[in-house]
Amino acid sequence: MDDKSWEVFSYYSDYSQLASKLFDALIGVKQFYSVAVVGTPGIGKTSYLYYALKTALIRALCHNSHVPGDIDNCIRYIEEHYGELCMYRGCGKPDGIDEKYRFIYYTGVGDLKRFLSDVNELLEHPEVLGRRRFVLFMDDMVSKSSYQLGGEMRELYQAFKEAFRLIRLASGVVLMTAIHKNYFPDEVLSNSEFVVGRLGYEEVLFERWTYARYYKYWYGDGYYFKALKPLWEDHIPRKGIFGLPEWLEKEINERKIYTLKSVLGRVLRGGKKTRKARGDVE
Secondary structure, rough: OHHHHHHHHHHHHHHOOHHHHHHHHHHOOOEEEEEEEEEOOOOOHHHHHHHHHHHHHHHHHHHHOOOOOOHHHHHHHHHHHHOOOOOOOOOOOHHHHHHOHHHEEOOOOOHHHHEEEEEHHHHHHHHHHHOOOOEEEEEOOOOOHHHHOHHHHHHHHHHHHHHHHHHHHHEEEEEEEOOOOOOOOHHHHHHOOOEEEEEEOOOEEEEEEHHHHEEEEEEEEEEEEEEEEEEEEEEEOHHHHOOHHHHHHHHHHHHHHHHHHOOOOOOHHHHHHHHHHHHOOO
16 A cells, blocks of 8 residues: 555545445444535545445455454455555555445445346345345435436436335445435435535534534523534545546546436437327428
């Protein structure tokens, strides 16, 4: 692991609340953990989840293998078994950890069908849920609007809701991103930690919000009221090396183009059928 990767990994390992919570979930301290992260496009939601999850995976592998000592010993152990690790913006290809656990990242061109295939396996063999810890990383792929698009997008939406229910009842981790909380199904939000990302001066602040109950006096009368407050926060440096790895960003862009082509193709085919029904000349 080079100096840039070490800086990213050590920061998430030492300071990220989310990475710590994911670590607890992966080693079985928590039965189920789901988080939904929202924020404006380009703010760094996906890189935040990716690095927090990868840090948690590395630490969990060391924990499960009873590796003694600090994170230096952990990295040495991981690289002996998986090869050199790469965890920063300039990573041009997946490393050994990415390759081994790539099944959990649903971001690439073929991931829509791959996700449906994985969900089908869960439905056919629900008994494995008690023996495996499933992780789903859904990057801008689950949206209420998907249901209205029909076809493959509708299947994805329906399959995700079913998979979420099964994994919640057994064990697993679900990570999701979107630009607004209204994109998520209601049953997902009610069982997930809701995190909001916003830009700071030299950092990106990710805040886990919750409702708190307060008591206030007003002209001699007292009353209770609810208000939102941060439950925990992650402060991620606004530095280039903390950006999404090049290989993963490329896959995400390819998936977005694929999705757009799928939607446009469906719309254009529908338009041709409408014109033909009206008797318009092609």
